[in-house]
Amino acid sequence: MDGSETTRAQVPGTAAFSKFVAVLQIIADAPEELGMAELVARARMPRATVYRIVAALRAEGFLGEADRLVLGPRLISLASQSWAKFDLRALAKDDIQHLRDITGETVHLAVPSDIAMVYIDKLESPQAVRMTSRVGTRVMLHASSVGKAYLAALPDEERAALLSRLKLPRMTPQTITRRKDLEEALKRAQLQGYAVDGEETEPGIQCLGAAILNRSGRPVGAMSISVPKYRFDPAAEARYPELVMACAARISAHYALTQGPAAD
Template sequence: MSPSDLQDEADAKAPTHVQGAASFSKFIAVLQIIADAPGAQDIAQLTKRAPFPRGTVYRLVSALIAEGLVAQSGEDGTFRLGPRLLQLAAKTWEDFDLRTIARHFLVSLRDQTDEAVHLAVPSNNRMVYIDKLVGSSSVQMKTSIGGQVELHSTSVGKAWLSGLPDQRLLEVIKSLDLRRHTPKTFTTPEALFDELKRTREQGFAFDDEENEPDIRCIGSPIFNRSGEPIGAVSVSMPVYRHDERRHELCGRLVRQTAKLISTELSRIV
């Protein structure tokens, strides 16, 4: 190899500065703040949370709105994730291995229960729905693909948490904002940890109107080949369609579905 070839190889391996990387990071930071917020954010709240001057936040948000990545409410001026971002995310979920592998099993679960079925994965201390199938009833949950829910108050969240080893579980619980959504929400680390131990023992989590009044959900964790929880599947129904018989049936079917998905996932991925 000649000296010039050696120099060319060295130049190829040398780190390069990507033009615009700093600005891109700022855009991502603002998007993440909007995505992680429990509700819609106005400009005052954004500037308080973002580590940038107010004028910079204005410019970043304006650019994001222009690209359809952020949308602004005309009523109160608050911001939320825009339709273009959700479209991009949906394209990703279309090709997501777990969603593809799980679909057949989700259809079977929906057909056996005739209730709404959800598939969710963890993201920034929340669960994100990546698939949803509905039953034949006119009364359905107001959830959608791409929607985010909290870990401590939902069956998919508690199911995923229950699959974590104790040390990791305690760390995650400590980082959560255990907000009360209904009188039945678990709002202390001790009570939540005890609930998750019961979840492990029975193989499925039960959301007993803890996230929404009049809605009950049963969820079970999905594991990869290394035994790590990577998601959860659930069945959701109104309280009036839930009784002891349905609870036992749905618990068994959800647990079975999660195991089948985990087995298939381990075999393919």
């Protein structure tokens, strides 16, 4: 994410706060530790402004000390308290662990966040090749299996309104960048019961995702399995979709029993 990516409406009087949040988000989203020069370039703010923001975030414990641009202990503590209270994450824990264990592949749990999805849990594959994602990573709705699964499960009017806000940036050579193509992919997801990310977010990684629904059938999140392309053989291609859909259905059933339509 850079300073121009979000289309969220800004509340009057919060411009300075929004800059702090933007800098934090860039650091959190980066797959590798950033240097100050790269942070300034991605933030698209004056260098002096970025330096002041970083200094203030370090003083409050939101960034690490010294010269490292990493999330700090205070922010991690706040996040840990939030995750501990997150009902969907707790409800899904056993089901996504079962899926990870029987496939040996990475499993993600995600929730919507404005025009993106955020991973709230990740169970890593025990095998050698893994994904670079982590809890807290934001992925684009149009380029991820969790995003497309969530979009496909939305009511028509809500989906159309959300699609109208998406810019469809290219993440890899395989990313869908035309609305017509995205709508066709969402129709396939609706018919199949799962969505596909064919190396659209991360080269060499194939993902299958399914929506998690509340009692009234509204999507509250999505989960996915991520497989290196060389391990996504015909046997996996035939077996994994049913496993993903079954996992999402179990989580949905648990969620419906405890949350019900109150999540609308």
